[in-house]
Amino acid sequence: MMTASTLYIGWDVGGWNCDHNPASRDALVVLDDALHVIGKPWRDNLRETLNEATSSRDVIHRLLALCQHVASGDERVVMAIDTPLALPQALLALARGEAVDRLGRSQENPYLYRETERWLFARGITPLSPIKDMIGSQATKGMHFLARFAPHVAACGQWQSKGGELCVVEGYPSPAKRSAEFAALRRRVCMTEGLHAMLHQPTPKQQDIQDAWHCALLAWSLEHAKGSVAWPPAEMPAAEGWIFVPKDALSA
Template sequence: MTEPNASTLFMGWDVGGWNCDRNPASRDALVVLDAERRLVGKPWRGNLRRTINEANSTAEFVHGLLKLCAIDTAVHQAPRLLMGIDTPLGFSRPFIDLITRGMAVPTVGESSSNPYLHRRTEHFLFERGLYPLSPIKDMIGSQATKGMHVLGRFAPVREACGVWTDGRMLRAIEAYPSACKRSACIEALRAPFYVDAGSVPRIFVPGLEHVDAQDALTCALLAWAFEHRPQWLAQPKADIDPVEGWIFVPEDGLRASVGADSSR
């Protein structure tokens, strides 16, 4: 794993659909933190499609994201950006084989064990009390293809299982904010962003009022932990197919393995 770099910016991206400007409830949201976990610029919420389409290089894409967040690109001329992305960034190997080669698995079980609907990383989370969505059956295919499109254009190199990069200024991992609800580690990192840490429900500082922005903040904190506290996060097992990717979640938000839930 790359050594921590004090100049790295940590961006969380809560991904909206391709046409999320038509969806007032759920849109793209961005939050940027520095190495000290201080908010940089302003949280942003909208549709990234134009920014994605207009960028002709990774540098243009990164600078476009920073401008949306009101970050001075003259100060951050060549930033190193580590992005935590809240959407599936891969499909299962059996699903890929099915649609590209017509290869079928012998049998198909319940939903959470269905090899077409879920990747191994999602099976891992099912067995530990979490319920990640499937881009095949849970209507998040728009978000998933949007995230994978961005990787294909701007971070096409698979550095390691679940880590993508352009080799210079952008690295990306898949994050999962819902997995942090039981995590004391991530909750401690979120505390400075509450107006009153003792309030119930929690009230976030200005700019983080919408749940999309709050999820983007959690993704940014997971990106920070990936670089500065990797021991906090569940790491991909050696037998995980890199083409499927990996969801990086905090270990202290997981229950002991109890067997996959079959009710979904």
């Protein structure tokens, strides 16, 4: 019996109204199990695609179509998204009138940063805050995608659609760019010469596509190179999610 193929999508998220933003838009890159780039990378605004999609399967078909790939209808998709996919639990408690006792340095502030972000700060990585760093538009766009198409928490940092055809995680491309393991992985990716130049020496407009490519590599690594990725400790709160990064990008 043949099993459904798995595709790996990286999404670098632009703001809700990024249509005319020359510096930042949504970008998608698709890889298969063999690390072939599927179709063509895409860059524009996904807002209308998200508005029009009616189900998890439908949004998969639409995302693949944007990348000029015709869906077979039984694909399983693992998607890594470059934006915060949850809010700090302390911030949500504050909205209910429940404050923490004491606050210290910015990067330790539980209103501004989730536990996963504070964990990364302690290991030399500096993620952005959806509260402090003006990425609220992108963050709500990613959270909206989860709520509509992959609302079920399968494990800390992993969300799924009801039928399991779509698995979504949060990726962070910046550490992947300086990872030695990911440098070796990038050399294994099969692509055209023109795409190679775009991804390895991107123009400012292509930077979004390069980030989406690294997210796709993170998604692929979750299943094919698990040991190269930092996984959440047992005590990490599942409601806040987890930012997946290469293990060798962490400092001691």
